[in-house]
Amino acid sequence: MKILTFMGRTPSEALKKAKLEIGDEGMLIETKEIRKKALGKEALYEIVIGIDEESLPDSYKKTTKPLSKQQPVKQQSQEILFDISNAAQQIAKISNVTDPLEQYMTPTQHRESPSIKVTEPLELKEIKTEINKLTDKVKIIQNMFWNEKSPDIQTQIPSEFSEIYRLASQSGMNKDHLDALMQITLEHMPFKMRENSATVKRYFQTILRKMVPIRRESTLEVGSKKVIMLVGPTGVGKTTSIAKLAARYSFLMQKKYKVGLVVLDTYRIGAVEQLMQYARMMKLGIETVVDPPEFTSALESLKYCDYILIDTMGSSPYDKGKIEKIYECLESNGTGYEVDVVLVMPSSIKYEDLKVTYDNFSTLGVDTLMFTKLDETKGFGNIFSLAYETKKPISYFSVGQEVPEDLVCASSDFLIDCLLSGFNRSKV
Structure with missing residues (x-):
């Protein structure tokens, strides 16, 4: 049959x-x-x-190849795409032919010298338009062969949306968040903008940017003081991040602020030595705290500083004992200084692990988020999902080990560009 x-x-x-x-x-x-x-x-x-x-x-009878010569569907699809691409290239070659008749020309600007007017055949302009349409169709066809399941939403997703759905899904974004964003995009995007995937991607980027909470760095008012405590799991780079912040506030801002350091991480002698070395190099005051009652006196000793940065002991999200000790230090603060708690997390772990980490450290009253190791991952949807879910603003990104160069003030543009196009150090 x-x-x-x-x-x-x-x-x-x-x-x-x-x-x-x-x-x-x-x-x-x-x-x-x-x-x-x-x-x-x-x-x-x-x-x-x-x-x-x-x-x-x-x-209606059609000749079919013997079973031994038949190819898998995936391979046939690739050959079809290859044939379409070849056709596009041949059209592009044909489009290089110029028409000497001036009446069929339309003036355009020269690429290298915009002030110089050059002429372009009307036929060439039409061919270029058709090539752009064909290239976009090829991209749509390529994205139709991805292996991910379609989102579980009522509205059917047009083929033009397949590229951004694939990119966002592969970035590690939570599926529920992605489906909700796709629903919003489909409901609010003007129908005319759906004509090509590039326009769809730009619109989707705009929506994502508006949904990332960011706390922009601000300058201190005269006579004010800022106390910042970095908390988070072991091995995320808190001590290096403290050094980057210290160098930034001391040397890289419009005003060179006085910075002091407080170390709660007395469990790891190496971490204390590392921070003391940074303090000596930058000529910063540094205090160590062993027990919570010493926390207030340490802050009082650095009251001449504009910024006081506090490095805490690294802790597993499940080690409630160490988290409780940090909480006791915060509770024992008798100086009246408000402590800004920054939760530092690596960007290289999946969203579910980030969420567990946040939930366990949230007892400390987290104010902002800081993400490290952006240069060690290809997926950034997990960062978006955590900020979107918790509504906690992101303050800084750490993009490498260099002090202080590899510290970036958070921006929604930077994060969304990384999410959809990958990390690019030249844009830092």
Whole structure:
């Protein structure tokens, strides 16, 4: 038996096509809806017909390759894409032909010298437009072969959205957040902007940027003081981040502020030595705290400083004992200085782990988020999802080990560019 499929805007239209091509000998096996009717798009139905090969009309019989020479569907798809790409390249070569007739020319600006006017054939302009459309169609076809499942939302996603859904999904973004964002995009995006995937991507970027909470760095008012405590798991780079912040506030801002350091991480002698070395190099005051009652006196000793940066002991998110000790220090603060708690986390772990870390450290009253190791990962959707879920603003990104160069003030533009296009050190 031969299995054939026919498509139409209605099941009856598909059935008429089947009867015209193979007559009445076929047997209807299945009818299914391929695409729902939507604004600007017709519905599409598919019927599956079974028919004996002997009953097929001569006009419909097609030669098929022997089974040994048949290729997998994926390989055939790649060859189809290759043929389309070749066709686009051949059109591009043809488009290099210029027309000497001046009346068919339209003036354009020279690339290197915008003030110089050059002429371009009208036919060439039309060919370039068609090439751009063809290139966009090729991109859409390529993204239709991705392996991810479609989002579980009621509105069907147009093919033009497949690229941004794939990129966002592969970035590590939480699926529920992604589906919600796709729903918002589909509901609010003007229909005319859906004509090509580049426009869709720009619109999606705009929506993402608006949804990332950011705390911008501000200058201190005269006579004010800022106390910043970095907390987080072991091995995330808190001590190096403290050194970067200290160098930034001391030397890189418009005003050179006085900076002092407080170390609570007396469990790790290496961390204390490392921070003391940075303090000596930058000529900063430094105090160590062993027990919570010493916390207030340490802050009082550095009251001449504009910025006081506090390095805490690294702790597993599940080690509630160490987190409790940090909390006791905060509770024992008798200076009246407000402590800004910054939760430092690596960008290289999945969203679920980031969320568990946040939940366990949230008892300390987290004010902002800081993410490290951006140069060690390719996915940034996890960062977006955590900020989107917790509504906690991001203050800084650490993009390497160099002090103080590899510290970036957080911006939504930077994060979303990393999410959809990957980390690019030249944009830091």
